[in-house]
Amino acid sequence: MQQIRSIQEMDIKLGERFQKVFTETWEHKKAGGLVCWSTSGGYNEFLRELGIRVVIPEVYGMVLSSTGMSPELCRNTDIYGYSPDLCSIIRSFSGFALSDPPMDPSTLPFGGFPKPDVLFCADYCPGLVKMWQEFARVFDIPMYVMEHPWVPDAVSADPEEMGNKVQECMTEFAGAISFFENFSGQKLAEDQLQKIANNMKEASVLWHDILAMNQNIPAPLSFFDVANQFAVFQFYKGTDECVQYYKELKAFVEDRVANTVTSIPEKYRVFWFGLPIGYRMAQHIEKFTRIQVQPVMSQWACYFGNPNMETNDPIRGIVQYHNLSTLQFRGVEWKRDYILKLIEDYKVDGIILEISRTCQVINFDQKDIAETLVKKTGLPMVSFEADLCDERLYSDEQFNNAVDSLVEMMERRGPGRL
Amino acid sequence: MNELMDKFNWVVKDTNAYLTRWKKQTGKKIMGCYPMYVPEEIIHAAGLLPVTIFAKDEPVTLADQHMHRYVCHVVRGNFDLSLKNRLDYLDGVVFTDFCLTVRMASSVWMVNNPQLFYHQIFTPQNMVGDQTPQSLTRQFVRLKKALEDYTGQEITQDALSKSIAIYQENRELLCQLYKLRQANPERFRARDIAMVVAAGMVMPKEEHSTLLAQLIEQAGALAPQQAEDKVRVIISGAFCDFPQPGLLNMIEDTGALVCDDDIFVGRRLFNTPTARDKEPIQALVERYLNDLPDPNKHNPDNEWVPYLVNLVKETKAQGIVMLVVKYCEAHQFDLPYLSKELTAAGIPILIIETNDSGATEQMRTRLQAFTEMLISRRD
Amino acid sequence: MITAGIDVGSATAKAVIFLNGKIQSHSLIATGADSIKAARRATDQAMEKAAVLPKEVDYIVSTGYGRVLVPFAHKNISEISCHAKGAVHFFPGTRTILDMGGQDCKVIRCDALGNVENFVMNEKCAAGTGRFMDVMAKTLELPLEDIGELSLNPVGIPPSVSSICVVFARTEILRFLRKGIPKSDILAGLLDALADRVYGLSCRVGTTPDFVITGGVAKNTGMVRRLESMVKMTASLPWEPQIVGAAGAAIFAKQILEKSSE
């Protein structure tokens, strides 16, 4: 018998962790400490050891989306001159960062975050590099760009080239370390990096174990739960705290599995191909609960962590963590095969394609991959357009129609047919 | 001059017919160069014909099945041509990854056009990184090796040097043409210049240089035309795109005189020389590193605005028409910076967003208002 | 010297006869399917009102969307330049013009002589255009003239409208109607969103006084009041906001003649 219970207690713990990060960052800044704005693509884990606090505005953009503040902030960037075609996560946090007159941060969720002293950008998304360049001009502070090459299929298939690629990323990473050592006037000890790598590995393994538990029927978590819980990675990646958190989460989820507890009643299981929609999360959960459809997995959840990273050389390990496993930075075939396997392992009955209008990093090859998924699995698929933060690009009607027709299609096939 | 222009026009408009015939006559292979920054000299030295792949100015149809419509029309457009079998003359494609969309476009191409030879060069974005030159060198050497494997023949240093010389001669001729144009822009239509440049991205450089030399001779002999009441402008942007000829005409029909440009089928192609007297791969790497700024490259020491300000000064232009490909993220992200800083430098700028639906009446209104504004500023 | 200005817009065609530094007469008709005919008729009407004969008109400048199609014009000038020129004639202190026409919406900054210094035009977005107002009025089954006033007197709290794209606007309005929200409140919500868009546009060139609003939408008091409160200044409204472009064209015609006779 399925028990339906939300994961509220973990969400509360998560909220506490969040608040702690922002409070600490302000305190750090007020005490004269350095703050760096960086990107979720990583490589910034070591900065903490050099006395530099990291803020990831993208993650904050997701928070702004969930709290419904994005449209107002995007309006600031409209006025600044940024086209509404551009990534709305970037526009959301920049609407705060570039606001003129400056916004009072205390009016923002978690009290906002302080201005940076330095900028660090891994080059995997053009929008971020461009915005960091503007920040560098506006705040008149140094910026470091680190190449973040992708791994297309031809390279994935060529071990020698792959080796070269990893080697190059390692050199890039070492370059970043020495830049920030100079900037902070501190030296990073070998064992500090080793510890970070070990923690990253451990948390990755925990995270992927947690995800794998969703292969159970019913799944202990919905994708919406997962979408929140990844967040600890973003701010605590590489720390003991991060490992500790995911240990707790794992125990919590194990308990749910043992008691067949789930968040959404599960008549059908679906794969969510895209990103979660923060500003409609509550409505989506409600909708899925009503129609008893549980999104059990998403490619997005797998962006975080690489359980296969090696830790004997921390620099190599961290490169593997960020560039290699991360599904997003691979070629079409690699991604497609990965997702096919997810669909199989998680035993889904249908696919929902969420098209994030303003994120090309995600949406570019989505259509091509989705086509093949349908061809290869024969599963029903529906799609709807949305956007991470810009509500103007989302329509409830379109979403509801899509999901309702998916249910019809799944009903015709009957559950559990994969 | 008309006869030469006809030839250039034909090559660009009917690339397919031209190249199919060329292939039959020479029995050689054609390697597509995805815009932009492919070191064509290496392909040339391998005995292949490097041909730039342009999107045509026609609506995208088949590609819509594979790519969202929020992808720039450059990438959607040329992929569409491949699906419409309009690029059948290609034996392979070489990509760089100078922008995110191109980075990902390569794998969508490969999946959907599996019969072709592929190679992708990872071009660094960070121009000031310590290891940028080495990693780029490695990429160019890797391309050389891939082509050697493909043709079964070694690419000698000698062949590379020769190719560089051939390309460099072509660039120098284009420089001459642009000098003539700057001195007397009334003599040329912007559209024609673009056609001349684009033809050289399709036909063998040797042939193009011969025709180009003739064109320069004939154009140089023309009597200078009487200057009408027009304002001098520069077209910038479109750094990987072939702007629609209709749009180029429209710019001039509204009373502007294009005296120079900063576009892909224009100065961006030939402005930066390749040294003839260096180790060839090294010379190509340096060319890339010294090339003109574009929004996808990160280089605080070589930014776009100072370059444009200088170009405006040199060419005595009164304003800039900036063509932006819709959904080109990097470029769109640069627009506030460009408008702010160019306006601060006293240079009026008009931003025109382009897509595959061509030149619209709204564009005409804005272009006309812009030239009217420049005229009233001047008088 | 008698000159004429003709503004062929997407919805209406306007003509102005200019004589002795003054607007002698004007006309305003619906463009319909044939813009050349409309241009002709508008000009004829204006000439008739001013009691001038076609051969007495020394110079004609056309402007507006259909400006290149007017066969009897001596020259065509963009509506952006003409609006600036015209607005300065109506209000000599004009520095910013917001023109909300049938098809597009533009913000123009000009100098004391009515020369354009900078401008922005909305791209493919109907916010702040007559077309959008039409869709709104039709969907709500209200006369176009009434929507401005009505929007200023909502009963409750206006709903927040996220999508102000014409494509979605209709379904959005219908959804509100189904929910039983009063029409005045729906209008208030819509106009809030529209004014916000237009305001965003105007921020790109900046608004310096005097601030003049022209075009058909200037007759919509709901829109005007909202914009005034956003830019924090009162707007000057010409006595006939729709003929400002045509007036500017006629003034250009006069200046061209004067220049050529120098």
Ligand code: SF4
């Ligand atoms: S475009 Fe995509 S990858 Fe880049 S910041 Fe936005 S959401 Fe992230």
Ligand code: SF4
């Ligand atoms: S137009 Fe922009 S997005 Fe498209 S290929 Fe060129 S640089 Fe890339």
